[in-house]
Amino acid sequence: MGDTPALKPLEINNITIPNRIVFPAVQTNFATREGFVTERLLRMYGKIAHGGCGLIIAGCIAVSDDGAPSTNVLRINSDKHIASLKELFAIIRENGAVPAAQLMHAGRQTLSAMTGHSLVAPSAIPCPVMKETPLELDNSGIKRIQGDFAKAAGRAKKAGAELIELHGAFGYLIGGFLSPYSNKRTDEYGTDKALFFTEIIEKVKTKVGETPVSCRISADEFVDGGLTLDETGKIAPRLVKAGADVISVGAGTYASMNHMAPTMDMGEGVHVHLAKGIRDSVDAPVICAGNIRSMSYANDIISGKKADLVAICRPQVADPFFVKKSINNESVVQCTDCGTCLFFLHGASAVSCPQNPEL
């Protein structure tokens, strides 16, 4: 591949990402019930880092017990989790990639049977997929969870994360506040739907200083009454003004799950136009994702100035050495788009991949 655009390093604040390929956050359900790192997670992330990926965003990692999206997700809601995450970020760094942490609260897109707590959301409207009615957060609940994000970011940095990602995409709690589809509040968090997120970013920045903060958003939710690029093109600059150093562009919510992890028949780079639209609205690097399945296409995206970093998820699940093999013109084990890794859609307990049985 030689001197190709996707292999150029990128500096963001105090870090240098060795190339433009990102392994984005993946909810594996490989953690312990208490949210600690397991040998399986160390093996998975160690291999992908060794495989040549530049930035690895570990997670998702729940900031509060009532915000866990599933049973065995990573957690960062207490200092007890720092030592365990330290091992995870260390193995990523030792294998050559920049380690990052995706922090999230699931909001209404989980179940109280999984969290052991009532669900909370901007408004008491159930997610059409999970179907459980959440409690509407009051002001003190809002402040508690914003504080949880800030404390979690401080812990992630202490554990060695070199970039913090705040999960504002896919209709989880932050995304739920951003969207008129799920936020029907009449207070200041409803009249200004970005306020919940911008306050979190400001609080997180005071905890992590120069450490770059990425904000993941659904640039289009693909639901009636939800966010489209018209709105998110205005929200993104506000996130940057509040302190975001990177915007990561995804799409969809649980009610439009096919956009969260698009199938191949939706087309290569199905959301690249959204990343380009957001990139045109901000002065910050943008990550794009969704059906980007070759290094040559990643190069086209970077050289075409449609995004600055390219997230390649399932192809690196199927073959953790995707990047190095592509650079060396070796054949990669292909992701077949079988959907097995989307374990939550078919009652499995955790991610698995027939193309990579050792995952």
Ligand SMILES: Cc1cc2nc3c(=O)[nH]c(=O)nc-3n(C[C@H](O)[C@H](O)[C@H](O)COP(=O)(O)O)c2cc1C
């Ligand atoms: C099994 C699975 C779990 C995922 N979990 C998360 C998650 O926790 N946080 C997140 O932001 N995105 C999550 N995603 C979305 C991916 O980060 C990525 O955006 C999506 O798979 C599209 O990229 P791809 O076409 O390269 O797979 C998940 C995707 C898959 C397949």
Ligand code: SF4
């Ligand atoms: S489980 Fe199927 S869809 Fe998921 S990464 Fe593996 S081959 Fe691709």
